[in-house]
Amino acid sequence: MRRVQASMPAREVQLARSVFREVNERIRALAERWGDVEERDFLCECGRRDCREAVSLTVDEYDIVRAEGAGRFLVAARHAAERAENVIVRNGRFCVVQPRSKS
Numbered sequence: 076m077r078r079v080q081a082s083m084p085a086r087e088v089q090l091a092r093s094v095f096r097e098v099n100e101r102i103r104a105l106a107e108r109w110g111d112v113e114e115r116d117f118l119c120e121c122g123r124r125d126c127r128e129a130v131s132l133t134v135d136e137y138d139i140v141r142a143e144g145a146g147r148f149l150v151a152a153r154h155a156a157e158r159a160e161n162v163i164v165r166n167g168r169f170c171v172v173q174p175r176s177k178s
């Protein structure tokens with residue numbers, strides 16, 4: 076389910092983000108199956124074409140990112156686009172961001 080709004084990031088960025096999120100969901104599923112409690116490398120979901128940044132999170136931390144549904148993204152600490160996104164969580168390793176909609 077995807078709502079299209081004029082304020083959404085460029086289509087290309089959106090597509091990249093959804094692909095990276097899908098990969099992260101699989102990383103999470105594997106971590107759970109293997110009972111990992113250590114941090115694992117997830118992918119930055121900033122959607123920039125050249126971004127290959129890994130972000131270390133525990134499964135519990137990852138679940139916090141996803142707790143509010145599909146509107147939030149996991150990005151590397153320096154990859155938050157603060158002009159267009161609200162930063163919900165920020166620490167030394169990662170940020171959780173929510174794209175702002177213009178109204």
Ligand SMILES: [Zn+2]
Pocket residue numbers: 119120121122123126127128150151154
């Ligand atoms: Zn990034």
